[in-house]
Amino acid sequence: MNADSRKRALRFLYQKVIDPLGYKFSPDHDLVEFLLDQEVMLERKHGIPFCPCQGLTKNREENMKIVCPCIPFHRDHFDAMKRCWCGLFVHKDVTNPDELRQIPVTELGGR
Amino acid sequence: MKVFMYALSTCPWCFKTKQYFKSHHIPFEYVDYDLQNETEQERILKEIATLSPHAMGFPIVKIGSQVIVGYNPEKYSELLGLKNSVVA
Numbered sequence: 001m002n003a004d005s006r007k008r009a010l011r012f013l014y015q016k017v018i019d020p021l022g023y024k025f026s027p028d029h030d031l032v033e034f035l036l037d038q039e040v041m042l043e044r045k046h047g048i049p050f051c052p053c054q055g056l057t058k059n060r061e062e063n064m065k066i067v068c069p070c071i072p073f074h075r076d077h078f079d080a081m082k083r084c085w086c087g088l089f090v091h092k093d094v095t096n097p098d099e100l101r102q103i104p105v106t107e108l109g110g111r
Numbered sequence: 112m113k114v115f116m117y118a119l120s121t122c123p124w125c126f127k128t129k130q131y132f133k134s135h136h137i138p139f140e141y142v143d144y145d146l147q148n149e150t151e152q153e154r155i156l157k158e159i160a161t162l163s164p165h166a167m168g169f170p171i172v173k174i175g176s177q178v179i180v181g182y183n184p185e186k187y188s189e190l191l192g193l194k195n196s197v198v199a
Contacts, residue, residue: 031123038121052121055144055167057156066167085168085181086122102124102181104168 007036010049010068014089017069023089026097035088039068053086077105112191114139117159117171120146124182125170131184135193144169 001009011025018024025032038052050056054066065073071084078084082091083100090097114132118125120143132139144155159171162178172179174190187193 034123042121053119053124053169055119055156055169057167058153062167086124101183102168104163104180106163106180 003037003040006040006043007033010036010039014069018071018089021069021071021075022092023069023071023084024092024094026083026087026090027095028087028097031087031097035086051084051086074105077103077108080108112175113173114191115173116141117155117169118143119169122169127184128170128172128182128187131187135188135191137191 015025035052039049042052043049046056049068050063051066051068051070054070056063056066069084069089071078071089074085078089079091081100081103082094083089083097085102087097087100087102090100094100114137116125116128116132116139118129118141125143129139129141131137142155144152147155159167162173163171163180168180170180170182172183172187174187177190179186179190
């Protein structure tokens with residue numbers, strides 16, 4: 001499967017997961033395209049489409065928490081930001097993703 | 112003030128952060144965590160843990176003794192005394 005086909009497949013799969021969680025793809029199409037490109041590349045390298053903006057460690061359990069879409073593992077954190085960490089997904093009511101910022105979980109009193 | 116950044120080569124926010132420092136002519140150093148070998152990654156992880164426990168979300172920027180997790184141009188400007196400049 002070439003990269004474009006895989007991107008389309010990931011979009012289809014992710015949509016099914018994020019919709020019931022109250023999220024949608026970011027309206028920033030360039031960002032979405034770039035992030036999906038990175039995920040296809042990460043999937044080719046590691047076998048799994050990890051988040052392009054979070055670091056992998058030797059801890060497999062922790063790594064599994066950053067498999068895209070990782071919203072269920074970081075629900076409180078992402079809900080507070082109205083976006084996921086990399087910005088691929090935003091809350092359904094978000095029209096301008098540029099207004100949202102990455103807030104470290106420690107600032108929100110969590111971990 | 113010394114500026115150092117922990118980045119991922121796959122992260123667009125890390126790219127934006129690098130662009131921010133370049134466009135403001137701020138000298139900075141960085142390391143792409145994901146492009147390092149295993150030994151170096153472990154060393155970086157320990158370093159990050161001392162700066163910001165539980166943070167594996169990139170970018171992680173150190174300006175002087177301050178640590179900023181996530182892309183935050185307003186904060187960079189504030190710490191660098193560029194408060195009124197237009198941010199990238």
